[in-house]
Amino acid sequence: MSGSELLFYGGIGVMAAAALLGVVAVVGFRISGRRLRARLEKEFGKRRH
């Protein structure tokens, strides 16, 4: 594989990995955010605005 191909496919790979990690992060942060909001609702009540 030439350097250029390495750059191209490597870049695609990095993008795909970043996108995958992004999905994982979104799911993770959604779950943790939901838990946190539940915890805060328990402490402070429902969010008012």
Next chain:
Amino acid sequence: MSQIIASTYEILQEIGSGGGGVVYLGRHLRLGKWVVLKADKRTITAKPEVLRREVDALKNLSHTYIPQVYDFVTEGETVYTVMDYIEGESLDKALKRGERFPQAQVVEWACQLLEALCYLHSRPPHGILHSDIKPSNIMRTPQNDIRLIDFNIALALGEEGAVRVGFSRGYASPEHYGMDYAGMGATERDEDDVLTRVSEPEGPETVMPSVPVSSRGSTGSGKRTVLLDVRSDIYSLGATLYHLFTGRRPAQDAREVLPISDQEVSPAVAAIIRKAMDPDPNRRWQTAAEMLRAFEHLHDEDPRMKRHRRRCRVTAALLALVFLAGGFTAFVGLKQMERLQNAYALAEYSANALREGDVDGALSYALAAIPTEGSIFDPPQTAQAQRALTNALGVYDLTDGFKAHRLLALPSEPIKAALSPSGTRAAALTSGLVTVFDTDTGETLAELPAEQSALADVVFVDENTLLYAGEGAIRCYDLAEGAERWSGKAATTITLSGDRSLAAAVYKDENVAAVYDVKTGEALRAVSFQDKHQSVLPNDVFADPEDNLLALDASGNWLAASFSDGSLQVFDLRDSENVVELYEASDYTHFEGGFYGQYLAFSATSSEESVFAVIDLEAMAQTGGFLSQLPFHVQADETGVYVGTENILVRIHPVTGEQAEVAYTDADITAFARTADHTLTATADGAYCVFDSGARLLEKVEEGGPWDFVQAAGDFILVANRDTPSLRILRLEDHPEAQLASYDPGDLHDEARVSADGSTVMLFRYDGFRLYDTAGTLLAETALPDAEQVYDQQYRRDESGSYLEVFYNDGTIRRYSAIDGSLLSETAGEAPDGTLYEEFFTDAYRITSPLHGTPEVYDRESGELVCTLEPDAYLTYVTQVGDKIITEYISAQGQRYGLLLDENCETLADLPELCDVLADGTLVFDDMRGNLRQSRIYSMQELLALVDH
């Protein structure tokens, strides 16, 4: 208990009492609606008008968390305020029971109370203070909402605030007690002067304005009024919430209020309460809305939420950055790949252009394939680009001969083409235009309008004088002056005498030839053909079949002409009556030929036969001739008579008929041209070949044909065909500066090797070898014994010197000195297996070389196949020079060549005729014509420097 008030309300029962008055549950008699009637205590002190004004103000209030005041009625001495009945109980009762409330619930109540306070504080004109916020004035409904009740001491704010009228200890702000902590730190000032009254624990005290009272521990006289404002309600609300959160009633003195611990409430909530209860009103929440916002933003301002958001943002930013970086990298890679593909295509174009003889184009494409911008989008230099550049420059092509020099573009396909006597000028006739070029520089020297006929001729008198069939006249053009020298009558076919002093011209099918003095343009005479004319097609615009013979002898005494009726006549220009008729009317349709001294050599061809004859015009006798069914091609000039038929071209003696081979080709010869040292032939297989004076084939070019026009003069060759609008110019090149050694050109050999010290050259093949010094002196000649049993030969250079190792089928190995040719040793060894399989090693690779099969390159460390090399050639040697690898092959046609490879085994250069690689990396080329040439390996920088030069 039932009592009718104002004939409208029925008091049913007392449901509470306090500082403000007694509260009854009642019912609207007509509406049947439950109401609360509150008997106001102030009736004893306040005028009914005052009370009515206050209640009127309260009647206008309408808020979810504030009970609606409906009416104000007087019954006897008692003033009743009628309002909504709120189901539920006040919070103080729950507190008394020790009930604790979840923080979330209290926060919800706090927000509802603050919304109510926002509403109150924003009532026109300056807002209304509740002034007595405390748990007992907060009703909890069955729906778990709250209502702020008991507006007994509610105050309409003035522009400066309001004077306090009462307070509840612990919940009332310091201002209620007349304490002013405004400014730096909370300080009790002039307590003696303020109006203060201690009330019952559960009821607000009613203050009698202007009545001096003593506060705790205070002495002295004098009084001072501290105005209340919205911040007093905020303090009271903070104190109420404090109680609700902690279960502890706040201390009366704001400075002595115990702080809320983190175990009791969340720090954020504690901070809100702490700020609401700050003794200094300036440091409290300044409005209920501000405090409400603080509660509403508890979620957003929570450190965990902030941390969560920060993590989200940082993660998103990082991933976006990584994604973008990946995208940019991929983009760079894509652009590089695009440019790489472009470079590959350009390298291919360069190779094609070189095959077509367009050296400038090849160089241009090769340079375009080399990245020079220094941009990150530029791919690394490709081996293909370097190969294209190397081949375009021809740095490793060190054989002497005609090399592609230029491709001259024409405005349209050529009809005629000519070279000047020394080859420095080329002219082509295209449709109605003669274009003249400098063959060396490719510069266009002239563009001259020509007769619109394919019969039109162009001939060079000398390097700067052109004679051509111009528009309406034969014209002589001076290229040096850039001007026409003279013109004559209309002409198409033009011929020059051997000494180039006279020109004869015929216009199409006219029956007269005009003879001109080339120098002056003077028409010397007109030769009448009587009733004959030359052969002309009905449409002569597009093609000239070149069937006519029109030739002057060397001195311009004789003019030979063929005619459309198949006759051939020779006119004596000195005596117009003397006409020699060689053929009368015949079936011959095609004539060729010319004069060699007194001899006219010609061929005449019909559909049945072709005849070649030589006529001695002085003796008026035929000296020789042939008859054949195949056509003869004849040229005769001052150098001799040349006849070609089929694939052989000979120089023939006009009298003896003795023949000397000039060229021998693979296919039938269709056209030929000659210089003093070389012969150029075009053949029916579309190739053109160059032969030296010894009839040895120097070059054969098979691409681009068939070649309709071949011209040779001086150091230049011109080839062109009727279908391509260009002239291919080749130039004779030699490389004396690269000469390493020479040998007898007749010495047949398979390989040539140079000794380690460079003193001798060994030429060897299976049956023997010859040793030469570099000057070409034969030092030794050895015939190998049992040559038929020779299995292989290897020329070696090592510490012991240079020698030829000869391997025999029986395992015998003989070594011969490369210095004097003597036998150094003869040893018996193991018989070879006969496969001729060999392996070569470089630092990184193991290269296999089977006799029948493609050489393969393996990684020495991993053993993996890296690539394959030339598929149709036998790999004979591999030499590593620095990071370059030089491979040598024998093609299936027996041709030796080499390839220069980079460290990835990609080809950087073709090495035609490579025969040896010396220890210092010098490449040695054997042209097989007696010359060994040498060259260093050029780097890309050196190649580019050559281009610049």
